[in-house]
Amino acid sequence: MGQACQKCKAFSGKEEFDIKNMNEELGDESPDVEQSFLDEEDEVRKHNRPPSLDNFNKRGMFRKEDTYDQNDGKLSATIENKEISLTEELRGEEMILVDGSKYQGNVVDGKANGKGKLWLNNGDIYEGDIVDNIMQGNGVYYFHRGPIYSGQFIQGKANGIGKEMWPDGSVYEGQFKNGKKHGQGVYKWSQGCSYEGEWFENMIHGQGRYEWSDGRCYNGSWNKNQMNGRGKYQWKEGKYYDGEYEFDKKCGFGIFVWPDGKQYQGYWFDGKQHGKGIMINKEGKKKLGDWADGKLISCNEETNVEIIPEGWIDKI
Structure with missing residues (x-):
């Protein structure tokens, strides 16, 4: 069955954002990050891995044991309490396969060719195009315990759209x-999450957009089901993080912006501020600081410093 989307689950707890050492000139209310970032407990949970259809690899070819004419045209099978019946177009010769599976449909030169239906002995059913005993063309594959795949086949495997x-x-x-x-x-997961973008061998991989059911979204780079590279993570109330990720955690340079305009521009490691950073209040006043493991360890009054890497804005 489809996997439950772990990322749909509500987040709890707070990530530490210690700026208490900054003086009052920074602004009136210090940013108290109320679960603004993925906390450590949730970050270790991997993004959903949709199940694969690798079983096609084992079901691409079959051999004939015997053939005979199907006279009554009433051959049918039941899969998960749903009756699957042959159409007039598919009624033809029947082949009993060496493993006990059955095929009925067009047969040419002793092989399944054209339209047909295959009942496998494990309960799966295939209906569609077959070329020389191989699923090839367009068809529908009903897994006895699993999904229904409809689309294109090449050499017995799902290929194409x-x-x-x-x-x-x-x-x-x-x-x-x-x-x-x-x-x-x-x-699209049944819980309301969705992902649109690039895939690689059943994994979210490349560029894409992931949306949670509570209004959050991430649009950016992925590597094997994890946020990895440049991306933008947004919350429905307006705050967002635009920056670099490694293995689902903020790592590298990134900018966090609050709805009222406050910002943190700086470096991150393992999901927390780490290295040089600038806090900017909603009036535009700046404070340069040094951070370690999410804690501010020193700051000064330098206001003309620029910390954004060259070319960063152009990459958006």
């Missing part, structure tokens, strides 16, 4: 390669 529908209501639509989500696609 397809749709994967899971019993819990989760749906993927997009590109497949060798039985795996690969290329551009959209996955």
